[in-house]
């Protein structure tokens with residue numbers, strides 16, 4: 001039995017249509033594929049992003065903000081998206097397992113990720129959240145919200161960016177391990193986990209969004225996963241992405257990717273964290289990581305699609 005951590009990108013779940021129905025459909029079709037792991041006898045651990053969802057939720061909060069019904073802060077919005085996306089997965093996975101006659105429990109664990117309050121990321125926002133805007137829209141947004149920082153995101157438009165500290169500890173790790181050891185399919189650390197810092201013996205939420213690729217790699221390492229699979233909305237890792245000479249990698253050594261990271265090959269806030277997280281996992285465990293497209297899960301399982309990163 002292999003332990004496999006699968007991380008799904010928030011942009012892969014919410015590609016164009018932000019309705020609950022469309023996002024549920026994306027989750028349902030992914031789950032139909034992921035169940036193959038369980039049929040193979042593997043233990044699956046699911047984690048997911050929340051960049052678009054938490055940004056949209058924050059916009060809804062701001063739009064409806066009144067003294068009687070105040071907007072929720074970012075850490076609480078992060079928890080809310082863990083609940084909503086976890087619910088979609090939990091519901092779809094249980095349904096798919098039942099259809100195939102597999103009696104297995106599925107459980108979302110609201111996860112707090114401990115970060116360092118002095119992480120320089122707090123003064124250097126880099127995590128894109130919410131919708132994409134064009135340049136004219138950015139001018140209006142800056143007029144309404146002068147404190148927001150907007151950045152171009154991998155050629156897709158501009159987005160608001162927020163601090164994204166690195167995960168230091170997964171607070172619920174021992175509960176996650178218990179659930180994994182019991183053979184339950186857990187949905188953990190959604191949106192990278194709710195960022196919290198230790199202050200006077202308490203865990204206090206911070207206004208930030210952790211990159212789920214880093215928390216996925218951390219959980220995969222802690223749990224002793226045999227493989228980390230990062231599913232997004234690109235066929236895999238490309239060199240010269242978006243340029244005429246773009247080339248997709250199929251099988252690459254972690255050391256080669258490290259050289260390309262050093263040469264600033266990968267876009268911050270999108271492909272860079274995925275590649276860094278995959279390389280971290282491979283270097284720490286010697287086990288492979290795969291980065292591929294959500295729609296290619298079946299082929300990724302067979303090894304015919306995606307980019308495999310190995311310790312070579």
Ligand SMILES: Nc1ncnc2c1ncn2[C@@H]1O[C@H](COP(=O)(O)OP(=O)(O)O)[C@@H](O)[C@H]1O
Nearest residue numbers: 009010011012154232233234237238241270271
């Ligand atoms: N070098 C690259 N190789 C592949 N995709 C890249 C690369 N650089 C940027 N991208 C973009 O990054 C996207 C994945 O990042 P993102 O949308 O932030 O992920 P997520 O699915 O986790 O939300 C791809 O869909 C692609 O548009």
Ligand SMILES: NC(=O)OP(=O)(O)O
Nearest residue numbers: 010049050051191212
């Ligand atoms: N929290 C997070 O990493 O979300 P995305 O995968 O949507 O960027």
